[in-house]
Amino acid sequence: MAASGTSTGRRIVWLNVITVISAAILIGAEVFGAAFAGSWALATLFDLGSTGQRILDGLFVLVGIAVMAQFIRNAHRIEPFTARS
Numbered sequence: 737m738a739a740s741g742t743s744t745g746r747r748i749v750w751l752n753v754i755t756v757i758s759a760a761i762l763i764g765a766e767v768f769g770a771a772f773a774g775s776w777a778l779a780t781l782f783d784l785g786s787t788g789q790r791i792l793d794g795l796f797v798l799v800g801i802a803v804m805a806q807f808i809r810n811a812h813r814i815e816p817f818t819a820r821s
Contacts, residue, residue, distance in 0.1 A: 745821050752815035760808055767803050771796035 775796050779789035 746818045747821050749815075749817060749819050753817050756808065756811045756815055756817075759811060760804065763807060764800075764804055767800045768797065771800045 772793060775789055775792035779785070779792055782788070784792070
């Protein structure tokens with residue numbers, strides 16, 4: 737009998753994996769597109785120049801990464817990647 741902590745008897749549910757990856761690609765394109773558009777708009781509005789825009793790019797991309805990590809964690813909870821055989 738296998739220990740309860742091992743992965744014996746589990747299989748990957750590819751439909752759930754593909755669903756989460758596809759949604760992450762779509763949402764990621766929107767999140768990072770909005771990050772770059774927002775940094776450009778704010779840098780232009782406040783006349784921050786190229787350096788200011790790059791700094792905002794970095795900040796907004798970090799926020800985008802945090803949003804995507806949270807999305808994937810929540811999606812994994814709803815659509816589990818493994819199931820018992």
